[in-house]
Amino acid sequence: MFGVLSRLPLAVLLQAGVDVVGVVVPANRVPPFLLEGNGRFPTPITPVQPPQPTTNLFQQDSSISTLELAAQHQIPAFGVRHLQAEATLNSLRALSPDVICVSCFPQKLPPVLLQLPRLGCLNLHPSLLPHFRGPAPLFWTFQRGVSETGVTIHWMDEAFDTGDIALQKPLTLPDGISNQEAEQLLAKVGGDLMVDALQRLANNNLPRKPQPAGFAADPLPRDADFELNLNWSARRAFNFMRGTGGWKRPYVITINNQLIKLQVAIDFQPHQILSHPIATNGNQVIIQLNPGVLFAV
Structure with missing residues (x-):
């Protein structure tokens, strides 16, 4: 919620002159010390006290950067516990929003809240819906070896990521891009697309x-989802490891009945052929895939 996919689109909206009336x-x-009353009173919605603002709107990482950005622009911020509570709805009605814009909010918006703004609710999703619905679209983009992805702005309904598509912007993920770099890229494109949508x-x-029927949401990844397959290309394995390294899970692969755990992808050669399925060079492991060779530690 406080990552770049929430904060950077907000920064783009503000720089475009959008009148943001509240941040939820x-x-x-x-952090409890930022909640009114130090979070000791678990009300359905609680005003957030302004933290010390930063001077760089486009910094990549901060645990409270979305709130800092709101404070810089004197935008009221709220911590919400119960979206359907009358106190929550009354607080949001008082802001008189024309539209609610969402990015990486982990709760479904109830029907009464979806109907609150006169122009509806829009969500920014970092994939080309209906592909890669769910809470971890970038993970599954890398895991399935997809490099052609993009951003979707869609009208919100009562489910996650299933509403009518408003706008989409495709983009290509380069080889070796990290999860952080991919999020930064998608967040900037998504912010620009949200500005276009609002206009x-x-x-x-x-x-x-x-959206067409027949597409399901992907779950949060499990340990088993970090397993590499010998039938993958070296490019796919390399990009998967680089793009999902932020999850801090080991990558496992079985070669000749031996389970090997890897941590970081170093390089790949798309056409190289080894004389054996696996080799080592110091602490580096070199694995024959199909096609190509993966270098990892």
């Missing part, structure tokens, strides 16, 4: 295209 975050992700919405010409 999950209360359990706000179209104001002019009453924002599209609504229903």
Whole structure:
């Protein structure tokens, strides 16, 4: 919630001159000392006290950067516990929002909240929906060896990531991009796309295209989802390890009935062929994949 996929789109909206009337975050992700009353009173919605602001809107990492950004612009911020509570709805109604913009918010918006803004609710999702619905779209993008991805702005409904598509922007992930770099790229593109969506919405010409049936949401990854496959190409394995390294899980692969654990991908050669399935060079492991060779530790 306080990562770049939340903060950077907010920064882009503010730089575009969008009138942001409030910022809402999950209360359990706000340091208690920033909540009114030091978080001792678990009300459905609690005002957040402004933290010390930063001077760089586009810094990549800060545990409270979204709140700092709101404080810089004198935007009221709230930590929410119960979205359907009357106190929550009354606080949000008092802001008189024309539209609610969402990015990486971990709770479903109930119908009464979806109907609160006069122009509806829009969500920024870092994939080309209906592909890679769910809470970890970038993980599954890398795990399935997909380099052509993008960002979707969609109208929100009562489920996660299933509402009508408004706008999409495709992009290509380069070999070796890290999760942090990919999030930064998608967040900037997504922020620009949200600005475009709001401008179209104001002019009453924002599209609504229903998503096709037959697509399910992907879950959060389990340990087993970090397993490498000998039938993968070296490029796919390399990009998967580089793009999901932030999860801090070991990558396992079985070669000749031996389980090998890897931590970091170093390089790959797309066409190289080894004389044996596996070799070592110091602490580096060199693995024959199909096609190509992966270098990792």
